[in-house]
Each structure stands twice: as structure tokens, then as C-alpha cells.
Amino acid sequence: xxxxxxxxxxxxxxxxxxxxxxxxxxxxxxxxxxxxxxxxxxxxxxxxxxxxxxxxxxxxxxxxxxxxxxxxxxxxxxxxxxxxxxxxxxxxxxxxxxxxxxxxxxxxxxxxxxxxxxxxxxxxxxxxxxxxxxxxxxxxxxxxxxxxxxxxxxxxxxxxxxxxxxxxxxxxxxxxxxxxxxxxxxxxxxxxxxxxxxxxxxxxxxxxxxxxxxxxxxxxxxxxxxxxxxxxxxxxxxxxxxxxxxxxxxxxxxxxxxxxxxxxxxxxxxxxxxxxxxxxxxxxxxxxxxxxxxxxxxxxxxxxxxxxxxxxxxxxxxxxxxxxxxxxxxxxxxxxxxxxxxxxxxxxxxxxxxxxxxxxxxxxxxxxxxxxxxxxxxxxxxxxxxxxxxxxxxxxxxxxxxxxxxxxxxxxxxxxxxxxxxxxxxxxxxxxxxxxxxxxxxxxxxxxxxxxxxxxxxxxxxxxxxxxxxxxxxxxxxxxxxxxxxxxxxxxxxxxxxxxxxxxxxxxxxxxxxxxxxxxxxxxxxxxxxxxxxxxxxxxxxxxxxxxxxxxxxxxxxxxxxxxxxxxxxxxxxxxxxxxxxxxxxxxxxxxxxxxxxxxxxxxxxxxxxxxxxxxxxxxxxxxxxxxxxxxxxxxxxxxxxxxxxxxxxxxxxxxxxxxxxxxxxxxxxxxxxxxxxxxxxxxxxxxxxxxxxxxxxxxxxxxxxxxxxxxxxxxxxxxxxxxxxxxxxxxxxxxxxxxxxxxxxxxxxxxxxxxxxxxxxxxxxxxxxxxxxxxxxxxxxxxxxxxxx
Numbered sequence: 001x002x003x004x005x006x007x008x009x010x011x012x013x014x015x016x017x018x019x020x021x022x023x024x025x026x027x028x029x030x031x032x033x034x035x036x037x038x039x040x041x042x043x044x045x046x047x048x049x050x051x052x053x054x055x056x057x058x059x060x061x062x063x064x065x066x067x068x069x070x071x072x073x074x075x076x077x078x079x080x081x082x083x084x085x086x087x088x089x090x091x092x093x094x095x096x097x098x099x100x101x102x103x104x105x106x107x108x109x110x111x112x113x114x115x116x117x118x119x120x121x122x123x124x125x126x127x128x129x130x131x132x133x134x135x136x137x138x139x140x141x142x143x144x145x146x147x148x149x150x151x152x153x154x155x156x157x158x159x160x161x162x163x164x165x166x167x168x169x170x171x172x173x174x175x176x177x178x179x180x181x182x183x184x185x186x187x188x189x190x191x192x193x194x195x196x197x198x199x200x201x202x203x204x205x206x207x208x209x210x211x212x213x214x215x216x217x218x219x220x221x222x223x224x225x226x227x228x229x230x231x232x233x234x235x236x237x238x239x240x241x242x243x244x245x246x247x248x249x250x251x252x253x254x255x256x257x258x259x260x261x262x263x264x265x266x267x268x269x270x271x272x273x274x275x276x277x278x279x280x281x282x283x284x285x286x287x288x289x290x291x292x293x294x295x296x297x298x299x300x301x302x303x304x305x306x307x308x309x310x311x312x313x314x315x316x317x318x319x320x321x322x323x324x325x326x327x328x329x330x331x332x333x334x335x336x337x338x339x340x341x342x343x344x345x346x347x348x349x350x351x352x353x354x355x356x357x358x359x360x361x362x363x364x365x366x367x368x369x370x371x372x373x374x375x376x377x378x379x380x381x382x383x384x385x386x387x388x389x390x391x392x393x394x395x396x397x398x399x400x401x402x403x404x405x406x407x408x409x410x411x412x413x414x415x416x417x418x419x420x421x422x423x424x425x426x427x428x429x430x431x432x433x434x435x436x437x438x439x440x441x442x443x444x445x446x447x448x449x450x451x452x453x454x455x456x457x458x459x460x461x462x463x464x465x466x467x468x469x470x471x472x473x474x475x476x477x478x479x480x481x482x483x484x485x486x487x488x489x490x491x492x493x494x495x496x497x498x499x500x501x502x503x504x505x506x507x508x509x510x511x512x513x514x515x516x517x518x519x520x521x522x523x524x525x526x527x528x529x530x531x532x533x534x535x536x537x538x539x540x541x542x543x544x545x546x547x548x549x550x551x552x553x554x555x556x557x558x559x560x561x562x563x564x565x566x567x568x569x570x571x572x573x574x575x576x577x578x579x580x581x582x583x584x585x586x587x588x589x590x591x592x593x594x595x596x597x598x599x600x601x602x603x604x605x606x607x608x609x610x611x612x613x614x615x616x617x618x619x620x621x622x623x624x625x626x627x628x629x630x631x632x633x634x635x636x637x638x639x640x641x642x643x644x645x646x647x648x649x650x651x652x653x654x655x656x657x658x659x660x661x662x663x664x665x666x667x668x669x670x671x672x673x674x675x676x677x678x679x680x681x682x683x684x685x686x687x688x689x690x691x692x693x694x695x696x697x698x699x700x701x702x703x704x705x706x707x708x709x710x711x712x713x714x715x716x717x718x719x720x721x722x723x724x725x726x727x728x729x730x731x732x733x734x735x736x737x738x739x740x741x742x743x744x745x746x747x748x749x750x751x752x753x754x755x756x757x758x759x760x761x762x763x764x765x766x767x768x769x770x771x772x773x774x775x776x777x778x779x780x781x782x783x784x785x786x787x788x789x790x
Contacts, residue, residue: 011070018062022055053102054785060095061778065771072767077242077276082125084763090122092770099781146759147183149202149239151232151278152176155250156218157192158383158691159714162251163287166218168741169249172283175747176247177210187235188213191250192220193643193689195231202235219383219666220689221643221710225256226263229732233270236278243759244278247750251286254720255713257728264732271733279757280736282729283746286719290380291321293329294715295373295387296354303640304392304633306439307366311391313359315373317349320715325349330376333359336369336705344376363393368639368705370693384715388693390639390707396441397632398459404468404496405608406446414466414494415444417615418607421624440628447471452478461632463487466607467494470501480511484596485680486650488631489513491600492607493564515577515593515602516566522587523562523611531561532583541580543601543630544590546622553619555581562611563587564604597650597680599631643708647685649696656681658698665692665708672696 078084097115101108124130152173160166177186186209187202189195198216203209229246236244250256271277294317301312313333319325327348332341342361349355363369374386399422405414422442445455447468452475456463463479465471471479483489491514499518506514524530536556539545546552566588568579580590583604592601605611607624614620637648651658656676661669662685674681683696691710695703720728722740729736739749 009070009074012067014066015063022059057099057102061774065774068767068771072764076763078761078763086122086125090118094118146243147181147241148243149236149241150186150245151236152188153191153228153232153248154188155223156190156220157223157714158218160218160251162380162717165251165285168285170214172746174210174214177206180206189232191223191228195228221691222714223256226260229267237274242762244276246278247281249283249285252284252720254718255716257720268732280733283739285741289717291323292380292717293375293377294318294384296712298387298389300389300391304394306394309439310360310362313371315357318354319349322351331357332374332376334372366393366395368392370705388707390705397439397461399440399442399462399628400460401442401444401464402447402450403444404447404466414608421621450475462628464490466492467496469496470498480513483598486597489600491602493604494606515591515600519565519567522565525562531559532585534589535582535584543627546626552622555619558612558614558617560605560612566604639706641708643688643691643710647706649683651681653680660696660698663695665690
């Protein structure tokens, strides 16, 4: 037996009320000695047992009424005969025979024996000592006769648009919901991107839900099949009806079923634990794989560039079909919402091949922009023929260079080479019209003259602390605050650095601003035999990844004859420090650590030519510019995100409580409130299930554009075969119904299967009738027993 409203079953404890009243009333009687009492003793001896039996019967009835009423309200569902007979029918039968004993004393022994047999048989059955023909048989109701609690898991990822799959799924869902019996409840969970119910809770307005389902579009990212099933199971387990079912409508692509084995095993355990197990129906609305092309990835040479600078756009294309393109596949580049492309080219792409196309574009205006690469060909899916990337066009990136060892002689100061690498075109003193401009505006200040309130301007994104001996307390506090609020700090070591002060003031016992503590000096300025170099490797970090292309130089070409050895803790993850590159000696060359909203990068050698010859190597300029740009980009949260990620945008602290508008890819506008976090305000928007461009705008700033891109696997239309599906489903549940739309209309086929199903039977109507009968019986017996005593 199971209960649809288990909490109400606890109301059975109300049987204690009549029991306590009975006990309390018995304790109120007093024994009074009366002289003529002996004349009644013979009569009392005859009637005492009869009176006690009558009182016990009435007490049992009065206790049974709240118990059965609680089971009625809890909506008890009987799934097998044995439990129902042993726990309900036999005790009620024993009560009936006990009443017959009181009403017909002459046959008391016979009825008493029958009552005892009922109770003993029920107890023996509960312990499995006896059974009968009913043992193991189910109490069933035909599926079509009872209301249901149904959850439809609808795949609305954009791959469902191939072969008209989503149209079939939508038609089935709408038709199914309109055919549900009165008293049913239903929920539609959209599976694309992340599980998302159409209504917050299951609804009994199934026709309205069906109409809303018919208006849905398949425009979301790949589904999480195991997550959707878990969400559906959590919803249906709270259903109000004995009939519970999960219906999954999908195109059953291979990529959706990858790595579901362990998740399905966990779901199987959960389903076995369900007292009322839902039935599963999987409906395949997909079709054979068709020709499909996709833009799988877009890479930008920089996500922040300056006006007049060129950005390189590298797009990766893939041919998922068997068609061959020989120089006739048109690829276009679009800027923002413009209808005409800013550039286009034609490429070749063989069947199953992955290719690349490269565009270059120069921006003339500052602001947030989106570049979109589009394939100009018709195929099975239009949604994956275009992919976008957001980037920020800046007037300038402000970089403050704090020189700890200045010099009046050119290229002898600590920051002279840095300044030259950061602003190479500033040396053009003849006013030539250059093809490109400096993105970075670098300002140099000597350590002794560093005034945070004056030098840390609002447009300063990066501070470079170059060979500074130590900082004054106000200077150190200002740099800590600058970093915590999203700034980038780059610490370069050298011969002026006071290691003791750095460890004490910037280490764990101080502001904890230093990624790694300083240990001692390595190398020698006089002994060339102990020089070292950066280990040549494949770099995954964005500040160094450009050196994977030999055309940008090689970090291993530079000789380093002096460096600061850094102390590496046993657990770098606990300290949240990352080693980006190492010397051949094993010592760290570059390390970084996230501090608040900002980032600190630490370079263990000098930024000038005193300890190394980096400044005269080809890798120096791209290294310095890339690190500065990387640190500047950390000031703002990323604007190119996978679907399902949270969009984050920072505003001044004064904007806390204000509202901004978010324009979604489907054209809807959502308002979001900025909340205060530290010294800034932040706007967050997590609902990015749909791929496309999201724009945040406020009363005092223009649109800031974010791009949520779908997974490339959504473009893979290869389907899992039927036998493999059945094998996967076998690991999920013992019985599952599978429908292919190629066989018949899916709704007709479903109704045919559903008509043969049976479910447990609700007994609340029966129990309510028993309760009413016991109430009436109690009144009748009370009059009969009272009349007999009178």
C-alpha cells in the first residue's frame, strides 16, 4: 500500500483521542458501599462481561473511524491484494464478528472463534507464514479509466528541426495533453540547454498547457538527458494520482546519449525506491541524418582592441554530410545587426572535413560589438550555420608603470623596455598615417612619486610594479583595493626588491597579494654556465597561447642569468595560484593568482635587460602586450559564454538598486536589478538556455553585448540505433515502451499501448464509505446496547 498524501496519514494518530477519553472516564468512577448491594451481585456478575464487551466494541469503532478517515484523506493506493486483505479487510471482519458476539450471545463462541481466526490469519499473513490465491496478485485499474500525473520531457534543442522532428513532438504533446482525463495533472519540461518546466508546477489545466506547448520553438542547445530524466522523476514522484508516467520525446542523437551509463544506473536506483513507480515511454521523432554544415568555433586575435586596430577572426567549419564543396562554399562576415556582410570568401570543404577561414576587420568606433560568421548554404539545420563572438572596442587601455629603478639614460630605466613594447607606434614622431594604433596608453611614474589618488585614474586597467624595493603603507593598500575591485597587477622582480618586506607585507601574514613568496636568488651575473631559459612547451593559458605559433617568437630563445626563486606551497590549489611557465631549472617563471575581482601576475625575473635578454628577442613585444591585454580583460567578466552560463556585468556602486534591460535572442526584454557587492554593483542574468546575442542596456550606458554559443555537438545529426537505445534503456528500467514515428502516428500508437496498462487502485471512496458506515453503526450500537442495559 502507498499514499499519495503521505503526511495526512499521520492523522491516524487521532485514534488516541477516544482511547484517552475512555481511560479518563474509567478513572472517575468511585466505589460506594451500599447495604442492599448484595441483592444485585448475581445480576451484575451475569451482565458485567456483556457490558465490558459492548464498551470494547464501541471503543474499537471509535478508534477505527479516525484511522480509516486518515487513510482516506491520505489517498491510499492498493497495489497488491495481500497487504489490503491482511491490514484492512481481516481486521474489519474480526470487528464484525465481535459485534455479532455482543448481539447474539448464544452464538458467542462461534463468532468469537471466527473473530480470533481473522486476526490470527492476518498476523500470520503479515509475517509470511500463510498465503492464499491472492498472494502476489495486483489490484489494478485500467489506465484509460483513471486520471494521471504525467510529465512530458520535450527535446527543444535546435537539432530537432531536422526532418520536422520538433513539429511531430509538438503535435504529440498538444494532442496528448488534450486527451487526459479530468482530474489529471501534467507538466512539460523543456530539455534543451538545461531542464526547464514550461509552468513552475504541474497543472490540471492540461488543455491550456497543450496550447502553450504547441507554440514552442526548437532553438536551444543540446539536452542533458540524464538531468532531464532526474528532473522529470522528481516532479512525477510528487504527483497526486496513482497513475504516473514519464514521456520522453527526442530525436535520439548519439551525442545526447554519450556518457549516460553511470547516470542511468543512479536513476535506476532512485526509480526502484519510488513506492509508485512511473511508467516510461520513449518516443523517437527523429529521422535519418541529413547533409549539414556548421560553424563550430570562432577565435579572435583579441577580445579587446583599440579603434583603428585590426582583429583577426578565425572560424572553424565542419562538413557533417557527404556533399563536396570545391571553392563554391560562401562564408560571410557580419558586424552587429547589419544585413549586408562586411566581408565574404569562398572555400572548399570535403565530406567529413574540418576547415578554417580567416577574416580581418578594422573597427572605427568604440563600443561593444558582435562579429558573426555565416555559411551561405542551405542544409538540414539553419541554426548552426552561423556563430558569433563579442568583443570590446576601446579608445585605449590605461596601464600604469611604477618604476622602481628609474634612469635618465634611454633604455636604462626599469620600465623603458616595457613602455616601448606597450606603445611601439608612439615613437612615430613624424605624424605618419599608420595602418594601426597603440591600444595601450602607458604612463610611467617613479616609485618615490607614486601617488595612488592621483595616478590610479578611472581608466587604469593594469598596474606594473617593476623592481620596486618596497611600498609605503598607503601605496600597498591602494594596490590591494585596486586589485580587489577588478584591476590587474603585474609584479616584476629585480635587484632592488626587498624580499623580506614582500613576504611580510604582501604574503599570507600581510595583504596576501603575492601569488608566491620569495625564497632566494638563482643564477649568477658573472657565471654564464648557470644560465637558464623558459621551458618550451604547449601553452594553454591565454596570456601565453600565442607562442604556440612559432611566428610570434619563442620564449625559450631568451637567456636568463638571474631570477628570484619563488616558494611553492604544497597545495597550489588551496592558495589558488597557477604556475603558467617554468625555467629549465624547475623554478617558476610566471605565476598568477585571483584576488577578489582582479588578478595578480608575478614574473620572477626583471622586465629590463639587467637579468635577461628578453628585450632583444622577438618574443618580448608580443609577451608584454599579451600579458597587459590579458590582465586588462580580467577587469570585465567574459562576454563569450557557453549556453546556460550566467551573464555578469559590473556597474558603479551608486547604481545599486537600479534596473537594467536585457534583450534576449528571441526578442523578449527582461528587467534585472543591480545589487551591491563590495565597492561595485553587479547585474546577473542566468537564463541563457537559448544560443545567441544578449544585450544589457541602462539609462546611462549603451548596449553591452554578450554571446551565448551552443555546443558543436548539437550539429552532429548521427543517430543512435534502435538496439543500442534498448540496451541503454535496459540499464535505466526493467520495462519501457518505445515508439518510432516511422511506424505510425505517435499519439495513436501511444494510446494503443496505454490502453493495455494497469495501475494500482485508489481506495479513498471505499474507505470513506466504511467510515460513514462505522459512524452510523456506532450510533445504532450505542442505542441497542443502552436499551439492553435499560
